Amino acid sequence: MTEPTRSRRPTMTDIAKLAGVSQSTVSLVLNDVRGTQVSARTRETVLRVAREIGYPIDRHVRGPARQQRNLILYLTDELSTSPHTMQTIDGAKDYAWEQDCLVAVFATRSNPDLESAVLAQMLDNPALLGVIYSTIFTRATTVPAALAQVPTVLLNCHTKGRTHSSVVPSEMLGGFAATMHLIEAGHRRIGMITGEGWIEASGERLKGYRQALSTCDIPFDPALVRQGDWQVGSGFEHARDLLSRPGRPTALFCANDLMALGAIDAARELKLAIPDQLSVVGYDDQDIARYTHPPLSTVLLPNYEMGRWAAETLIAEARAEAPLRRVAIKMECPLVPRDSVAPPAA
Numbered sequence: 001m002t003e004p005t006r007s008r009r010p011t012m013t014d015i016a017k018l019a020g021v022s023q024s025t026v027s028l029v030l031n032d033v034r035g036t037q038v039s040a041r042t043r044e045t046v047l048r049v050a051r052e053i054g055y056p057i058d059r060h061v062r063g064p065a066r067q068q069r070n071l072i073l074y075l076t077d078e079l080s081t082s083p084h085t086m087q088t089i090d091g092a093k094d095y096a097w098e099q100d101c102l103v104a105v106f107a108t109r110s111n112p113d114l115e116s117a118v119l120a121q122m123l124d125n126p127a128l129l130g131v132i133y134s135t136i137f138t139r140a141t142t143v144p145a146a147l148a149q150v151p152t153v154l155l156n157c158h159t160k161g162r163t164h165s166s167v168v169p170s171e172m173l174g175g176f177a178a179t180m181h182l183i184e185a186g187h188r189r190i191g192m193i194t195g196e197g198w199i200e201a202s203g204e205r206l207k208g209y210r211q212a213l214s215t216c217d218i219p220f221d222p223a224l225v226r227q228g229d230w231q232v233g234s235g236f237e238h239a240r241d242l243l244s245r246p247g248r249p250t251a252l253f254c255a256n257d258l259m260a261l262g263a264i265d266a267a268r269e270l271k272l273a274i275p276d277q278l279s280v281v282g283y284d285d286q287d288i289a290r291y292t293h294p295p296l297s298t299v300l301l302p303n304y305e306m307g308r309w310a311a312e313t314l315i316a317e318a319r320a321e322a323p324l325r326r327v328a329i330k331m332e333c334p335l336v337p338r339d340s341v342a343p344p345a346a
Contacts, residue, residue, distance in 0.1 A: 010055040012100060019049045027102060030057065031070060031127065070101040071127040072314060075118065078136040079107045083286065084303050085136055088155060091307025092132055099315055101129060119146045130318040132310045133157070138168050138200045151318035155310040158328060165313050166328045167306045171201045174299045174333030175208020175253070176215075178281045181297065181335055182251040183216050186343040187279060191224040191242045191249035193235055193259050202227075205255045205283065224249055228259050235262025243270050243278070250278065250344040257282035257289045257298055264292060264340075275342035285336050294339035302331045 012030070016023045021042060028038055029046040050057045074092055079085050093103045104122070108115040122128060123146060130151030135141055141157040143164060154166035182190050192209050195202035206225070213220050226242065228234035235254055242249055243266060254260035260282030264274060272278045274294060282289055282298040289296040309331065317324050 010050075010053045012055075012097075014053055015046060015050050015055060018053065019045050021046065023097075027100075030100075031068065031102070069127055069129040069318070071125060072096055072101055072103045072129055072311065073118075073122045073131045074103050074105045074134065075115070075131060076105070076107050076134040076136065077110045079105075080136055084284075084301065085134075087303035088134065088307035088310075091304040091309075092155075092311040093307075095308040095311040096315070099311075101311075101315065103132075103311070115144065116146070119144060123150060130314045132314055133164075134310075138171065138204075140200075151314060153310045153314040153317070155306060162326050162328050165317065165326045167309050167313075168330055169201070169301055169306065169333050170330035171204030171333065172208040172211065173330075174283065174301075175205035175255075176212045177208070177333070177335040178205075178253050178283060178299050179209045179212035180215075181281060181337065181341060182253060182279055183212060183218070185251075185279060185341050187249075187251040188218050189221075189224070189247070189249045190218075190251045190253060191226070191239075193226050193228045193238045193242075193252065193254045193263065195228060195230045195255045195259075197227060202255055209253055228255070230256050230258060232258050232262040232265075235259030236266045237262070239263035239266035240269065243267060243272065251280070251341070252278065253281045253283075255283050257284045257286045257296060260296055260298070261288070261292065264296075275340050277345055279341040279344070281341060289336075290338065292340070297338045297341045298336050299333050300336050301333060306331055 012023055012026045016026045025038060025042065026046055029043050074089060076085060089105055096103050106118045108118065131147055132153055132155050133143060134155040135157040138156050141159060143152060143159060152164050154164050156168055158166045158168055179190060192206065194206050197203065210220050224242065226238035228238055235258065239252060239262060252263050254263050260280055263280055267274055267278045274280060280296065282296050285298045285300040289298045
C-alpha cells in the first residue's frame with residue numbers, strides 16, 4: 001500500500017483512493033452514520049486504511065456518548081433558477097469537505113413554520129457544528145431566536161449590531177468599478193438600467209454609478225436612469241427608449257447581465273454597433289456574458305468565494321476554545337473587462 005506523503009495530513013480523499021470506495025462512503029463510515037447501505041466489510045476496510053495511513057480517526061469515530069460535530073446546516077430562503085445560490089452553496093460545501101465536514105441544505109421559501117420545523121429537527125442533531133444562514137437577496141435580516149446559542153454565520157445578509165459574523169458583496173464598489181471603466185474609456189454620457197428599487201443590491205449599484213460620476217465631475221442626469229426588473233425584456237425596452245432619444249447615451253451600465261443582453265438586442269435593432277457606437281457593461285458575470293457578441297464586460301459577483309468564507313468563518317468560530325470577535329465584511333466585486341467597451345465614436 002502506498003501511503004500519502006508524510007509532509008501533509010492524510011485526508012478522506014486518500015482513504016477513498018486506497019480503499020477503492022467513494023469519498024461519500026468514507027465520510028459515512030468515519031462519521032458513523034447509521035441506517036446506510038454500507039456493508040460491514042466496506043466499513044472495516046475504510047477504518048483499517050484510515051488507521052494505516054495515520055488519519056486522525058478518533059476525531060470521527062467515537063462512542064455514543066460523544067459524537068464528532070461536523071455537520072453544517074445551510075439554511076436559505078430560496079433556491080432560485082439563477083446560478084447565484086448554487087455557487088455560494090458550492091463554495092461552502094467545498095471548504096467544509098476540506099475540513100472533513102458535511103453541509104446539509106434546506107430552503108424555506110420564507111415560510112416561518114417551515115424554518116421552525118427545520119431548526120427543530122436539525123438543532124437536536126448531535127453532529128451539528130453550526131449554521132450558515134443565507135438569503136437570496138442581500139438584505140437586513142432577523143436571525144431566528146432558536147439560533148441564539150448556536151454558532152451562526154450570515155451569508156448575503158446582515159443584522160444591526162454585528163451580532164453575527166457576516167459576508168455580503170461590495171455592491172457599491174462594483175457599481176463604481178463598472179461606471180469608472182466606461183469613464184476611463186472616454187464616455188461622459190452614461191445611462192444606467194437599475195434593478196427593482198426595493199432590492200438592496202440595486203440601490204447600492206446605483207450609488208456606485210453616481211459616486212463614479214461625481215468623482216470625475218460628471219453631472220448626474222436622472223433622465224439617463226431607468227428602473228428595470230432584472231429580466232432581458234426590461235433591458236431591451238429601457239435601452240431602446242434611452243437610445244431613441246436625442247442626445248442618447250454613448251454607454252450603458254446595466255445592473256445585471258440579463259438586462260445587458262436586452263440592451264445589446266435593442267442596440268442591434270437600432271443599427272448601433274457594439275462597442276463602436278455603444279459600449280455596454282453588465283453585472284454578475286454569468287456564464288452567458290462571455291458568449292455574447294462581442295463578449296460582455298461585466299462585474300463579478302463573488303458567490304463562490306462568499307460561500308467558502310462563510311464556511312471557513314463558521315468552522316473557526318465553532319471550534320474555537322474561546323469566543324472570537326464577530327466580523328462583517330463586504331467582499332470585492334471585481335471588474336471583468338471584455339470586448340463590449342470602446343472609446344465613444346467621434
